[in-house]
Amino acid sequence: MSGDPLDLGLRAQAAAIAAGELDPAELLAAALARIEQRNPALNAVVETFPERSREMLAAAPAGPLHGVPIVIKDEWPLPWRAQRFGAAELSAPTAPGESGPYRALRDAGAVIVGVGNMHELGAGSTGNVSVYGAARNPWDTERCPGGSSSGPAASVAGRLVAGAIGADGLGSVRFPAAYCGLTGLKPTFGRAAMAGHHMAPVTNMIVSGPLCADAGDCRLLGSALFGEELAAGEAAGLRIGVVRDPVSEDVAPEVREACEGAIEALRGQTGGEVREISLPDLETAAVAGILIINSESMSGTRPGQLNALHPDLSPIARGTLKYRMLLPAAATVQATRVRTMMRRRLADLFDQIDAIAWPTIPAPAPPLEAPLVELPSGTVTADQANVRGAALANLTGIPSISVPVGLSGEGLPLALQLQAAWGRDELLLDAAEALERANGRRWVEALPPLAQSSPAEA
Amino acid sequence: MEGATQAEQFIPAGLAALGIEADEVDLAVIGAVHQLLWPPIVELLAFDTAGLEPERCPDLSKAPR
Numbered sequence: 001m002s003g004d005p006l007d008l009g010l011r012a013q014a015a016a017i018a019a020g021e022l023d024p025a026e027l028l029a030a031a032l033a034r035i036e037q038r039n040p041a042l043n044a045v046v047e048t049f050p051e052r053s054r055e056m057l058a059a060a061p062a063g064p065l066h067g068v069p070i071v072i073k074d075e076w077p078l079p080w081r082a083q084r085f086g087a088a089e090l091s092a093p094t095a096p097g098e099s100g101p102y103r104a105l106r107d108a109g110a111v112i113v114g115v116g117n118m119h120e121l122g123a124g125s126t127g128n129v130s131v132y133g134a135a136r137n138p139w140d141t142e143r144c145p146g147g148s149s150s151g152p153a154a155s156v157a158g159r160l161v162a163g164a165i166g167a168d169g170l171g172s173v174r175f176p177a178a179y180c181g182l183t184g185l186k187p188t189f190g191r192a193a194m195a196g197h198h199m200a201p202v203t204n205m206i207v208s209g210p211l212c213a214d215a216g217d218c219r220l221l222g223s224a225l226f227g228e229e230l231a232a233g234e235a236a237g238l239r240i241g242v243v244r245d246p247v248s249e250d251v252a253p254e255v256r257e258a259c260e261g262a263i264e265a266l267r268g269q270t271g272g273e274v275r276e277i278s279l280p281d282l283e284t285a286a287v288a289g290i291l292i293i294n295s296e297s298m299s300g301t302r303p304g305q306l307n308a309l310h311p312d313l314s315p316i317a318r319g320t321l322k323y324r325m326l327l328p329a330a331a332t333v334q335a336t337r338v339r340t341m342m343r344r345r346l347a348d349l350f351d352q353i354d355a356i357a358w359p360t361i362p363a364p365a366p367p368l369e370a371p372l373v374e375l376p377s378g379t380v381t382a383d384q385a386n387v388r389g390a391a392l393a394n395l396t397g398i399p400s401i402s403v404p405v406g407l408s409g410e411g412l413p414l415a416l417q418l419q420a421a422w423g424r425d426e427l428l429l430d431a432a433e434a435l436e437r438a439n440g441r442r443w444v445e446a447l448p449p450l451a452q453s454s455p456a457e458a
Numbered sequence: 459m460e461g462a463t464q465a466e467q468f469i470p471a472g473l474a475a476l477g478i479e480a481d482e483v484d485l486a487v488i489g490a491v492h493q494l495l496w497p498p499i500v501e502l503l504a505f506d507t508a509g510l511e512p513e514r515c516p517d518l519s520k521a522p523r
């Protein structure tokens with residue numbers, strides 16, 4: 001076939017292999033070669049295992065992802081590798097094993113080609129802190145790729161692979177998708193494979209999710225993770241809810257402009273309508289989400305363990321882990337009450353609308369060295385700014401998707417987030433595809449400078 | 459200032475009560491996190507949910523019953 005197959009999307013790679021036009025062994029070799037070429041600039045992939053990948057390919061069934069290389073976040077065990085969670089140490093025991101996402105990929109015929117970098121302990125929206133060193137954004141390697149699924153996003157945006165598996169406990173698929181110009185799905189809680197995650201038995205927040213260039217590819221990879229086909233439909237007559245709240249208003253002007261334009265384009269494409277809705281107490285919901293996931297993360301940790309932390313754990317992680325032990329239990333219980341309140345409000349709202357839309361990130365990717373963002377209300381850390389719009393989906397269990405909707409004046413991706421009722425993940429994919437059609441697929445096909453082939457690679 | 463004083467007491471006392479050791483760097487990080495997180499936690503605790511019927515064993519994959 002003509003052209004570099006690594007520059008194809010996930011669906012196109014899978015279709016070319018199925019049609020006999022692309023040799024999956026050659027594709028795997030090409031992916032490994034491209035990781036060698038481009039990864040030094042990105043630090044997106046922290047480990048490859050060519051022999052294991054070749055063995056996986058040799059045993060791959062004729063599934064929907066047969067022979068397609070995939071990167072998986074350092075958050076799940078593989079049969080030959082324990083997860084490190086981007087950290088020198090986890091308080092939970094880990095060991096190699098068959099995680100749910102591994103089985104889902106294997107059974108779909110995919111080939112795991114590498115492990116993706118991630119923000120240390122999953123505790124950041126920027127991806128600039130990791131035991132492996134910061135991952136870098138292909139749109140500007142001095143910028144944050146987003147976290148905590150930093151490596152999976154940078155891998156796809158840098159066209160090392162066409163699909164990657166991330167995890168989202170408080171926006172960790174959606175932030176890196178947004179910063180890297182990708183589509184990222186945070187599934188309804190419980191729908192996507194999670195077995196083997198060290199927090200799976202205790203979390204009500206974390207889900208696995210796909211990161212790909214576009215919604216169609218997320219549908220294909222998501223179908224594998226869900227263990228069921230995410231059928232395509234039409235988002236006809238989409239009723240879009242928008243809020244007058246800092247999540248949509250205390251954002252950089254270019255973010256606001258791009259998102260408002262995208263919402264209007266989506267309305268026009270679907271023949272739908274935009275309604276202003278009331279969804280108060282979003283900041284309270286964000287705090288509730290932070291408290292719950294921080295409490296979940298300390299499950300089984302004894303105070304004495306915190307006196308013998310690995311010396312290579314970052315100072316931020318060391319201090320944060322110790323602080324989590326001081327969080328008042330009454331506040332976490334109160335957080336669960338806020339969760340109930342927000343779930344009921346959303347259930348009522350989703351009787352009237354199909355999707356809620358607001359920006360995924362309030363400002364484009366900040367510098368790696370100082371992840372601060374400037375908002376109309378002032379300068380704050382990217383983590384503080386980002387969590388406001390992301391926590392609701394994790395707190396309540398609803399699905400959410402981030403879709404690219406433009407580039408900033410500095411050439412950095414901007415993104416819109418859509419949220420729907422429980423179990424309506426397919427509708428979000430339909431809506432994202434409608435938006436792609438509305439803007440001529442301009443933003444899902446935009447390539448970062450680093451992913452534009454150099455003559456040496458051609 | 460008052461908040462800083464409260465943190466100076468709360469953090470070392472809380473850590474000591476749990477037998478958790480902390481060096482200067484730990485304390486600086488903890489202080490910074492506390493400064494960011496504690497005010498919203500206090501607001502959360504003061505948030506009125508008195509009339510709310512709790513959701514027993516919520517299934518987050520579905521709408522509330």
